[in-house]
Amino acid sequence: MADTAIKGKSVKETQLPLDQFGEPIKGVSLWLDAWRRLKKNRMALIGLSIVILYSIIALLAPVLPIHSYKHQVLDHQYLPPSFTKTAGQLLYERQEALFQQAAKDAGFEAMPAEYVQALEIFREQLATETQEFDGVAVKVHERRYYLGTDGLGRDLLSRIIYGSQVSIAIGLIGTLTAVMIGLIIGSLAGYIGGTFDYIAMRVVDVMYGLPYMLLVIIFMAIFGRNIINLFVCLALVSWLTVSRVVRGQMISLKNSEFVQAARVVGASPGRIIFRHLVPNTLGVVVIFATLQIPNFILLESFLSYLGLGVQAPMASWGSLVRDGVDAVSIYPWMLFFPALAMTIFLFSMNFLGDGLRDALDPQSKNVL
Amino acid sequence: MTKYVIRRFLGLLPTLFIIITISFFIIRVAPGGPFSREKALPKQILENIEKKYHLDEPLIVQYGRYLLDILRGDLGPSFRYKDHDVNYYILNALPDSMVLGLMSLCLALLLGISTGIVSATRQNSVLDYSSMAVAVIGISIPLFVVGPVLMYIFAIRLDLLPTSGWIMADGSWKTAIMPVATLTLPYFAYLARLSRASILETLRSDYVRTARAKGLSPSVIMFKHILKGALLPVVSYLGPAFANIVTGSIVVETIFRVPGLGIFFIQSAINRDYTLIMGTVIVYSVILLIMNFIVDIAYGFMDPRISYT
Numbered sequence: 001m002a003d004t005a006i007k008g009k010s011v012k013e014t015q016l017p018l019d020q021f022g023e024p025i026k027g028v029s030l031w032l033d034a035w036r037r038l039k040k041n042r043m044a045l046i047g048l049s050i051v052i053l054y055s056i057i058a059l060l061a062p063v064l065p066i067h068s069y070k071h072q073v074l075d076h077q078y079l080p081p082s083f084t085k086t087a088g089q090l091l092y093e094r095q096e097a098l099f100q101q102a103a104k105d106a107g108f109e110a111m112p113a114e115y116v117q118a119l120e121i122f123r124e125q126l127a128t129e130t131q132e133f134d135g136v137a138v139k140v141h142e143r144r145y146y147l148g149t150d151g152l153g154r155d156l157l158s159r160i161i162y163g164s165q166v167s168i169a170i171g172l173i174g175t176l177t178a179v180m181i182g183l184i185i186g187s188l189a190g191y192i193g194g195t196f197d198y199i200a201m202r203v204v205d206v207m208y209g210l211p212y213m214l215l216v217i218i219f220m221a222i223f224g225r226n227i228i229n230l231f232v233c234l235a236l237v238s239w240l241t242v243s244r245v246v247r248g249q250m251i252s253l254k255n256s257e258f259v260q261a262a263r264v265v266g267a268s269p270g271r272i273i274f275r276h277l278v279p280n281t282l283g284v285v286v287i288f289a290t291l292q293i294p295n296f297i298l299l300e301s302f303l304s305y306l307g308l309g310v311q312a313p314m315a316s317w318g319s320l321v322r323d324g325v326d327a328v329s330i331y332p333w334m335l336f337f338p339a340l341a342m343t344i345f346l347f348s349m350n351f352l353g354d355g356l357r358d359a360l361d362p363q364s365k366n367v368l
Numbered sequence: 369m370t371k372y373v374i375r376r377f378l379g380l381l382p383t384l385f386i387i388i389t390i391s392f393f394i395i396r397v398a399p400g401g402p403f404s405r406e407k408a409l410p411k412q413i414l415e416n417i418e419k420k421y422h423l424d425e426p427l428i429v430q431y432g433r434y435l436l437d438i439l440r441g442d443l444g445p446s447f448r449y450k451d452h453d454v455n456y457y458i459l460n461a462l463p464d465s466m467v468l469g470l471m472s473l474c475l476a477l478l479l480g481i482s483t484g485i486v487s488a489t490r491q492n493s494v495l496d497y498s499s500m501a502v503a504v505i506g507i508s509i510p511l512f513v514v515g516p517v518l519m520y521i522f523a524i525r526l527d528l529l530p531t532s533g534w535i536m537a538d539g540s541w542k543t544a545i546m547p548v549a550t551l552t553l554p555y556f557a558y559l560a561r562l563s564r565a566s567i568l569e570t571l572r573s574d575y576v577r578t579a580r581a582k583g584l585s586p587s588v589i590m591f592k593h594i595l596k597g598a599l600l601p602v603v604s605y606l607g608p609a610f611a612n613i614v615t616g617s618i619v620v621e622t623i624f625r626v627p628g629l630g631i632f633f634i635q636s637a638i639n640r641d642y643t644l645i646m647g648t649v650i651v652y653s654v655i656l657l658i659m660n661f662i663v664d665i666a667y668g669f670m671d672p673r674i675s676y677t
Contacts, residue, residue: 202386208608209387209653211615214395214645217637221398298510305512305619306634318510325516329524339513346508 034283037359044355047348054345058164067155069162070313071133073140076153078331081146088126088141095122148333150323154313156334160341163315167342170231170300170316171293171349177235179289182242183278189243190250191273201247204240212237220308227310234299242288249281283360290353294346301342317342373665380657384650388438391649392431395642402447402640421447438650444643448636454647457632462651464536465616465628471544472551473606473613479552480559481602485590487560488567499560506557515550515623522546532625547624551617555609563602570598600671607663611656615648 038044057064076087085093099115130137147156189200207215219233253259254277262272301318303309305325310316317338324335403409403417418424422433437444443454483503487496523531523546533543570576571594579589616630629648636644 202383205383206386206390209383209656210391211633211649211652213633214391214637214649217634218394218398221400294508298508301510302512302619305510321510321513325512328516328520335513335516339509342510343505343508347504350504350508 034356034359038355041355041358043351044359047351047355050344050348051352054164054348055168057161058168061158061161061165064161066158066161067143067145068133069154069158069315071154073131073143073149073153076140076143076145076149077151078327078334079145079149079153080331081148081156081333081337082144083146085144086141087143087145087149091141092119092123092126095119147337148331150334151327156320156337159315159320160317160338163317163320163338164341164345166227166310166314166316167297167300167318168345170227170234171296173231174234174238174296174300175289175292177231178238178292179242179285181235182239183246183281183285185239186243186246187250187273187278187281190247191254191269191277193251197247200243204243207237207240216303217308225308225311227314230300230303230309234296238292238296242285245284245288246281249284250277253277253280287353287357287360290349290356294349294353297342297346317345369668376661376664380661384653384657387653388435388646388650389431392434392646393427395637395640395645396427398640400640402642404640421445434646438646443647443650446641446644448639448641448644454643457644458629458647458651461616461627461629461632462614464534464626465621465630466614467536468544468547468551468620468626468628469610469613469616471548473555473610475548475552476555476559477602477606480556481563481599483556483560484563484567485595487564488571489586489590491568496564500564503557503560506553507561509553511550511554511617511619512623514553515546515620518546518550519623534624534626537627543624547620547626550623551613551620555613558605558609559602562605563598566598566601567594570594573597596670600667603666603670604663607659608656610659611652614655615652 038048073087075091079087079090082090096119099111099119103111103115126141129139129141131140132138143155145155145157147160150156150159185200189197215237216233219236220229223229223232250273259272259276262276267276297317300309300316301321304316304318305322309318312319320338321335321342324331324338328335401423402421403414408414409417415424422430425433434444441455443458445453446457449457483499487499490496519531522529529542529545530540533540534547535541535544576589576593579593584593615633616628618630618634620626621628621630629651632644633648633652635641636648
């Protein structure tokens with residue numbers, strides 16, 4: 001005890017076993033250890049920060065100073081992105097260019113007086129015109145569209161932000177549901193074994209054998225087309241891999257000593273599965289989930305591409321990209337910005353997933 | 369070994385039977401039918417049409433009739449397209465999808481595995497980081513963005529390649545470049561990541577250290593020792609990937625107007641074209657089951673630790 005006083009360490013710490021340097025060995029939990037290793041991985045950290053940033057923006061969308069994602073200003077169709085000019089200025093320039101072209105085509109040296117007058121009236125109109133949204137009159141031409149507008153005069157920036165809400169939600173909720181289903185079925189099949197295991201795995205085999213798009217379309221037809229069902233449908237066709245992985249882990253773990261110990265002290269099977277076995281499979285499941293989120297977002301965008309995704313006026317990255325694809329040769333920003341937003345997010349998720357896989361790899365425990 | 373192969377092969381048949389049965393009934397549960405339109409058909413006409421296609425019979429009778437038909441190799445008439453039967457549509461579209469898919473898959477294998485080897489042997493080098501960045505981009509960008517962007521650059525802006533057309537229809541190899549390149553990208557990306565991770569893991573194993581200690585040259589170690597073990601995950605990925613890619617990608621086929629099978633998977637389900645849905649399901653699952661079977665057998669040859677006794 002006197003020794004501890006000299007070293008200035010608490011009594012509790014000295015009771016821990018000492019390593020070869022005489023320092024106490026600290027127990028490191030799986031998650032703390034993984035976090036320490038994740039912190040060393042720069043790409044994964046960048047990915048994590050971007051994912052957090054996206055989530056914050058998506059959550060704060062209603063209070064951010066952006067225009068509505070669904071109000072249409074039909075005069076503002078296909079306005080190019082601009083940081084400096086208001087919509088009115090862009091419209092005026094567009095009109096001026098048209099008149100100049102018309103004057104040139106007609107062979108005039110300068111613009112005729114009636115053109116100049118018409119432009120002046122147009123400028124006046126742009127300065128004063130208001131439109132009513134939800135009972136509030138708005139001077140729409142004073143708006144700025146940093147990322148341009150779409151074919152119905154809606155602000156692309158706001159649509160991308162609200163679209164990220166939908167896309168990220170689909171990624172998260174779809175993955176959570178898929179993981180829950182897969183975890184429950186996989187752990188029961190692995191733990192119980194026998195006939196239940198056989199039947200469950202045959203069901204998985206058969207569902208693997210069906211084209212998943214068929215299942216999604218049929219499920220959507222049966223349960224109705226709305227966004228909740230979209231989550232559920234995607235989850236219903238995606239739990240297969242998780243269940244197989246979890247089942248494999250269960251089988252290899254269920255005869256280990258700690259499970260026998262739990263059984264000896266009389267723990268119920270439910271407690272053994274969900275308190276002792278499932279936590280041991282979480283590492284694999286977390287890796288799967290992070291890599292599954294981008295897949296879900298891609299899947300939703302694919303459905304939107306086919307016209308089976310979210311319904312207008314709601315937007316998702318997929319539906320925005322689809323609109324952009326149709327307009328790419330004339331209005332490239334309509335494809336560029338949504339595709340960029342989506343790709344950066346998926347990129348970050350993938351790097352985060354790779355980083356987690358390395359960090360949670362049991363072979364590298366306590367290796368920094 | 370032979371006994372295992374035969375038993376494993378016979379085991380495919382019940383699975384196929386269950387897949388056929390489940391999809392037959394599940395598509396009948398879905399609301400709407402092949403003849404429900406926005407403007408409803410007059411009752412008498414609808415009844416006559418349903419009679420013609422035996423839709424008025426009890427479901428179980430239709431099911432029995434369908435099973436007998438497919439045993440004879442007849443997938444039945446399409447409920448939506450009047451000109452030909454399902455056999456005709458599938459036999460016509462499948463070769464196009466297969467050619468496109470096989471070209472892309474071979475290219476993806478070649479590029480993906482060589483990228484994996486280079487990245488793994490030069491781990492944490494600039495080359496490794498940049499090729500893995502390309503691979504992550506490859507799995508992060510939807511095909512329906514890659515396709516139009518390639519088309520915009522190479523067909524519209526640079527005017528180097530035709531926007532559409534298909535090698536098997538007009539014989540010009542130029543028409544195959546963009547569809548194959550687009551379809552290759554995600555498979556290449558996945559294969560590069562998969563083979564890199566797997567090679568890195570194998571590099572740490574004892575037998576590789578032994579081979580190195582014997583003084584074998586690095587290329588012999590890579591190609592004779594490492595790849596044999598490291599490519600096992602790639603082989604098992606190839607089963608489902610092959611089935612997916614040769615049955616057609618709806619995105620690539622619609623963007624580049626390749627007359628393949630992909631579109632039927634979606635369109636038939638939306639149209640509730642029962643026989644055509646069943647046709648696509650059967651083609652897909654037969655290819656998938658056979659490929660998984662081949663992968664299983666190939667595993668036995670590649671991995672001496674697996675024995676089938």
